[in-house]
Amino acid sequence: MAQGEYSKVRTRIAGHISDAPTNKRYLLDRVRLGVITLADGYPRSAQLIFQQAYDALRRRGINRDRTLGAIAINEDTKIWKGEPFEQALTMTYYAMALGSLRSWDNARAALQNALFFLRDLDRYASSKAKAPKDKALSDHGFVTSSSKFALGYLLCAIANQQLARSEEASDYYDRVLEIRPALGPLVKTLRRGKYNMVLVVSWGLAPKKSGAGPDGARLKWIPWFPSDVARLKVSVNHLPSRYFPQVLDVNRMSRHYSWDNFKEIRRVKSLLGTGLLYGGVATAASGWSNDSDKVFWAGTAAAATGLLLKMGAHVDERYVDLFPQRVYVVPLQLTQKTSTITLKIEGKPVTRLILPAVPPPPKGQAVLRCLRLIGAPFRSRRRSNSPPVWAVSGKVFYSNPYTQNPEKIKLPYILGGQDVSKPTEKTLADYQQAGNLNHFTLAQLRGLYRAEKITWTIEDQNGYDGRHILEGGKSLVAPVPASVGFVRLYAQHHLPYHRQSTGTQ
């Protein structure tokens, strides 16, 4: 993850994912796969994965029949559904995948569900603590949640703005300002509406869910990437840089939006288990020394029960390890034929990333791009403090469906060239115009790929984009521009293709 090799991570997860809805990791693995697939620049695939996760999350009480087992044995007998903040982030990621496909109406629906999860937790907590109820509704009455999830409100405002629902957008922007006044300049820029691309830039890894205290019974979120207030520096086409503040700190969110309803049960099990274990051992020892079988076995049984209780008192440590630690939101207005965008987090040179050849979005609604910056928070002997060479090359070495370089459209990569476009009539015409494959038909060109078992549509890959041929995979599906996947694939040289089939030209 630290080196931006997201395709390796997602291939590993995809290889072990279960299709059975009764599998305890069904939802967890889908969320992990969706997050990393979106980060790698494949929003269509990510949207299909999140669709399944969304369907599961919308179901209530899926562990209703497993509560007794969770109490008697352990919480990890339940089907994982995540903490409320993880559920809200899953919905937010789904919304980002939909925004990447310009399906803003659906993105809005997903974000509303994200806010519902947190609003319900706030109400639940306030009902327990007898705290004041929800604050007054916003100006037009659209915002009914009182959570502090600024990213959710901000993206919801953007979605409504794209749908020309100005009053609802305004209410959400007002809510962002209410909870995070420091985001004022960002909100002002967004309100003007002069953007056609929204970069949602994330970095780091979410805090680790861990058990602490006796028998690991106390839930603790341990930050893996420390929080700070570093801004994101962005420049487009070498224009003066702009700075953007963090919109979300997941370290903080995890502390506020956890639902630890098993806290008391685990504590009681740990205490009771310890008591039974020590008491049982003492009783068994007494029975042994007094030659009393009944006392001995009663003590042994009590000790065994105590041990089982202690073993089952630990926290369920399953969590979404691939969520980021922080998120920034960057609105951009791209007007040139291609743009170069440079990003870096203040004080973290390893996060520097250059996005080359970013085309302007089509006219109409804005497009969202999810960008996951690379780099670890600490320096180690194995890890350098500089970004990988490909992350800062600023060039595109391979012609692809989004970046057509006439110098590079001469021959397909599988035949020693530098073009990785899908085999179409136009692609073949380009090769033939360069004086190559003159006697080929489209069917023959496609036959070459099929002989190598290479596919070029998401449908041929059962809805999931596998590894690209430039990285030794069998997929020609290109990641979208302005993604780490696009830069990692096309902004560095790869080894020549090694053909596996025989008997083809």
Place this chain on the structure above:
Amino acid sequence: MKKGIGNKAAAWALVFCGLSGCATAITQRPTTRMTAGDFSDMVAQMANDLLNSSALNRRRPNSPPWVIAVQKVTNLSSDVMTAGEQWSIMARIVDAVSIQRLDALKNIRFVLPAKQLATLRNSSATGEALPPSFGNQRAPTHVMTAVFRSLTRADSMHRTDVYVLFFKIINLRTGQEVWQGRFEYKRAATGQVWD
């Protein structure tokens, strides 16, 4: 003896099953999401409303032609609808009102909207881009739109969604609404929202 052990083993298996909650599939849990059945009911009612509307009743085979461009459903509800679902609702209504019958009896035709036409023209689904002249004679006179809205009431243990689907056919020249339909249904679910 063996039978006794077998009964005991079965009893413990049942207890264990009960504890671990076997066969509790996510797909069987309650949800307020829209279902295929909801779409079917909606399509049937909307098609019926349209066929029996005064706008269509007045038309004859020699009436001025109506060429109705169909838009996909705009989703303003709190449930996500896939693009396929958004298109399929409209496609099913068009199918249900019997395109052939309307063309012959009422001089009404349904056509694709311009945006989807452009997508089809450039589509590589068939391996060939369709000719630029494809669909040039559409010349729509009306547009059929649909908007999905919902009202949600939810807390940690209950959720209720009321979905309302509004349909309209609008005359593109005058902006006049020539037909509108509405379909409403309610879904409720109980259970812990975070569990």
